Amino acid sequence: xxxxxxxxxxxxxxxxxxxxxxxxxxxxxxxxxxxxxxxxxxxxxxxxxxxxxxxxxxxxxxxxxxxxxxxxxxxxxxxxxxxxxxxxxxxxxxxxxxxxxxxxxxxxxxxxxxxxxxx
Ligand code: AMP
Numbered sequence: 136x137x138x139x140x141x142x143x144x145x146x147x148x149x150x151x152x153x154x155x156x157x158x159x160x161x162x163x164x165x166x167x168x169x170x171x172x173x174x175x176x177x178x179x180x181x182x183x184x185x186x187x188x189x190x191x192x193x194x195x196x197x198x199x200x201x202x203x204x205x206x207x208x209x210x211x212x213x214x215x216x217x218x219x220x221x222x223x224x225x226x227x228x229x230x231x232x233x234x235x236x237x238x239x240x241x242x243x244x245x246x247x248x249x250x251x252x253x254x
Pocket of ligand 1: 142153166167168169170177224225231232233234235
């Protein structure tokens with residue numbers, strides 16, 4: 136039984152297609168299907184299912200750090216280290232989380248609007 140019954144679990148298991156742009160032992164990075172910036176890549180844990188950031192435990196600290204560093208490495212590889220970029224993790228309803236397998240959004244490639252304004 137695989138507990139990661141989310142669309143991202145299916146991407147990890149290669150059951151559905153994705154444009155994978157980054158992979159290491161722990162992290163998979165793929166293009167967001169509905170990009171919100173010229174570059175919009177999602178970084179997810181490959182081997183551990185954590186539904187939301189609120190479900191993360193102290194023992195997940197290294198893995199969550201790896202998501203952030205994978206995004207930074209990819210951004211550097213693509214040449215965004217000087218112009219900059221944004222990383223975001225949405226947690227549950229008010230943040231608009233729709234896929235319950237933690238993921239870090241990397242947004243880059245243009246000046247980004249401000250964020251966090253209540254709708
Ligand atoms: P969130 O709203 O933070 O849960 O982000 C989920 C993201 O996953 C959204 O930006 C979606 O566009 C993206 N998404 C959903 N399904 C897919 C898919 N099959 N391939 C790539 N990105 C996806």
